[in-house]
Amino acid sequence: MGTFQIEGGHQLKGEIQPQGAKNEALQILCAVLLTPEKVTIHNIPDIIDINKLISLLGNLGVKIQKLAHGSYSFQADDLNLKYLESPEFKKEGSSLRGSIMIVGPLLARFGKGYIPKPGGDKIGRRRLDTHFEGFIKLGAKFRYNREEYFYGVEADELQGTYMLLDEASVTGTANIVMAAVLAKGTTTIYNAACEPYLQQLCKMLNRMGAKISGVGSNLLSIEGVEALGGCDHTVLPDMIEIGSWIGLAAMTKSELTIKNVSWENLGNIPTVFRKLGITLEKRGDDIYIPEHKDGYEIQNYIDGSILTIADAPWPGFTPDLLSIVLVIATQARGSVLIHQKMFESRLFFVDKLIDMGAKIILCDPHRASVIGHDFKSQLKATTMVSPDIRAGISLLIAALSAKGTSTIHNIEQIDRGYENIDGRLKAIGAKIVRTA
Numbered sequence: 316m317g318t319f320q321i322e323g324g325h326q327l328k329g330e331i332q333p334q335g336a337k338n339e340a341l342q343i344l345c346a347v348l349l350t351p352e353k354v355t356i357h358n359i360p361d362i363i364d365i366n367k368l369i370s371l372l373g374n375l376g377v378k379i380q381k382l383a384h385g386s387y388s389f390q391a392d393d394l395n396l397k398y399l400e401s402p403e404f405k406k407e408g409s410s411l412r413g414s415i416m417i418v419g420p421l422l423a424r425f426g427k428g429y430i431p432k433p434g435g436d437k438i439g440r441r442r443l444d445t446h447f448e449g450f451i452k453l454g455a456k457f458r459y460n461r462e463e464y465f466y467g468v469e470a471d472e473l474q475g476t477y478m479l480l481d482e483a484s485v486t487g488t489a490n491i492v493m494a495a496v497l498a499k500g501t502t503t504i505y506n507a508a509c510e511p512y513l514q515q516l517c518k519m520l521n522r523m524g525a526k527i528s529g530v531g532s533n534l535l536s537i538e539g540v541e542a543l544g545g546c547d548h549t550v551l552p553d554m555i556e557i558g559s560w561i562g563l564a565a566m567t568k569s570e571l572t573i574k575n576v577s578w579e580n581l582g583n584i585p586t587v588f589r590k591l592g593i594t595l596e597k598r599g600d601d602i603y604i605p606e607h608k609d610g611y612e613i614q615n616y617i618d619g620s621i622l623t624i625a626d627a628p629w630p631g632f633t634p635d636l637l638s639i640v641l642v643i644a645t646q647a648r649g650s651v652l653i654h655q656k657m658f659e660s661r662l663f664f665v666d667k668l669i670d671m672g673a674k675i676i677l678c679d680p681h682r683a684s685v686i687g688h689d690f691k692s693q694l695k696a697t698t699m700v701s702p703d704i705r706a707g708i709s710l711l712i713a714a715l716s717a718k719g720t721s722t723i724h725n726i727e728q729i730d731r732g733y734e735n736i737d738g739r740l741k742a743i744g745a746k747i748v749r750t751a
């Protein structure tokens with residue numbers, strides 16, 4: 316279990332380039348299974364979860380070539396489907412969440428898709444009903460081995476149909492879309508998730524020859540085609556990393572420029588940070604954050620009542636940024652209610668912030684009320700364990716703003732989603748030491 320030692324209380328300064336988006340890259344990598352032709356992908360982040368998925372694809376027989384940092388070509392022309400029945404697959408497939416999205420492409424192209432219960436953050440119930448209900452609607456037979464937590468779907472042929480998803484699941488929508496592109500006839504998916512991750516996936520599939528319309532909305536129409544071809548794709552910058560750097564700048568009162576953020580794909584993320592009182596300037600495609608010498612003040616609603624920041628499926632505010640918003644609020648002027656609607660175990664990390672001196676009341680597993688210190692009282696350094704990716708980065712931001720030296724254990728949880736995090740933060744002045 317690796318550890319970070321963080322000397323807090325230093326201002327940072329400079330430019331930071333966001334990595335490619337983890338959650339988009341996971342979808343895009345699974346899509347290479349849909350064609351025997353070569354697919355080239357750029358801006359793939361070098362992080363644990365992505366590297367695990369690339370290794371899984373390699374074990375499935377995908378030919379992989381590293382072209383440059385973040386650029387790879389993949390060719391799934393001769394797969395070893397026997398691997399899906401091996402003990403190694405049961406171990407490898409269950410070590411990340413994104414692996415679930417190999418099922419749709421394998422089902423569509425080879426008539427069968429299997430997966431052990433996928434891993435990912437332990438942040439509450441993470442069911443897979445939406446995925447499998449979608450495959451069943453397309454005509455697949457479903458099997459579930461309870462002893463081994465092993466899921467399987469099989470079909471000689473998939474038939475397009477209308478479906479109303481029970482919830483706008485991100486990975487569920489991606490999986491069903493990837494199955495439907497090769498089905499017979501037209502599939503209509505209502506209540507589809509439409510995060511930029513999915514928009515990017517659909518655009519890529521269309522470049523491969525798929526016929527998907529409604530991209531960016533919650534109503535997708537997919538006219539099945541016989542086969543897909545190769546393509547080139549570049550992953551967008553990671554909007555969750557961008558939000559993390561905004562939080563970092565505010566909490567450490569640092570002047571930072573976040574480079575090439577793809578503003579048009581950030582949805583309401585800038586607006587939410589502005590509601591917390593943080594100044595963000597659009598400079599070309601960069602975000603410039605000035606030093607917040609006098610802190611930042613949370614806005615109330617028009618009627619004077621206390622602001623709530625809650626998550627919702629896109630174009631609502633992503634749940635993956637709520638932990639970061641919460642930590643920033645601990646030093647704001649004013650109060651805010653953080654309402655994590657999607658996951659029931661994602662706010663428990665606030666205990667660590669309370670230990671550090673933050674004023675937070677965990678009202679219930681979904682809601683935390685934060686009363687900001689307005690920098691009148693600095694957080695105190697402490698020792699903590701990172702429970703999940705976003706709590707981990709939030710604790711790291713808290714530690715960078717705190718007085719004294721903090722220790723964070725289990726930093727693999729942060730490395731799952733942030734590329735060379737210590738190296739990049741040290742380059743802008745952070746004092747972090749990594750021990751293996």
Ligand SMILES: CC(=O)N[C@H]1[C@@H](OP(=O)(O)OP(=O)(O)OC[C@H]2O[C@@H](n3ccc(=O)[nH]c3=O)[C@H](O)[C@@H]2O)O[C@H](CO)[C@@H](O)[C@@H]1O
Pocket residue numbers: 338341412413439440441442482483484485486487508628633634635656657658
């Ligand atoms: C690899 C990947 O891409 N992971 C992301 C993906 O996970 P993932 O695709 O696993 O998450 P889902 O979108 O399926 O669902 C997330 C949670 O929200 C609940 N839910 C979802 C939709 C809805 O309308 N109502 C509702 O309550 C689900 O029951 C579940 O508990 O999307 C999540 C929600 O944005 C993000 O936190 C994860 O980072």
Ligand SMILES: C=C(OP(=O)(O)O)C(=O)O
Pocket residue numbers: 337338364411412413434435436635704705732
């Ligand atoms: C919850 C997350 O990831 P995963 O779905 O891979 O666990 C996340 O990226 O915040």
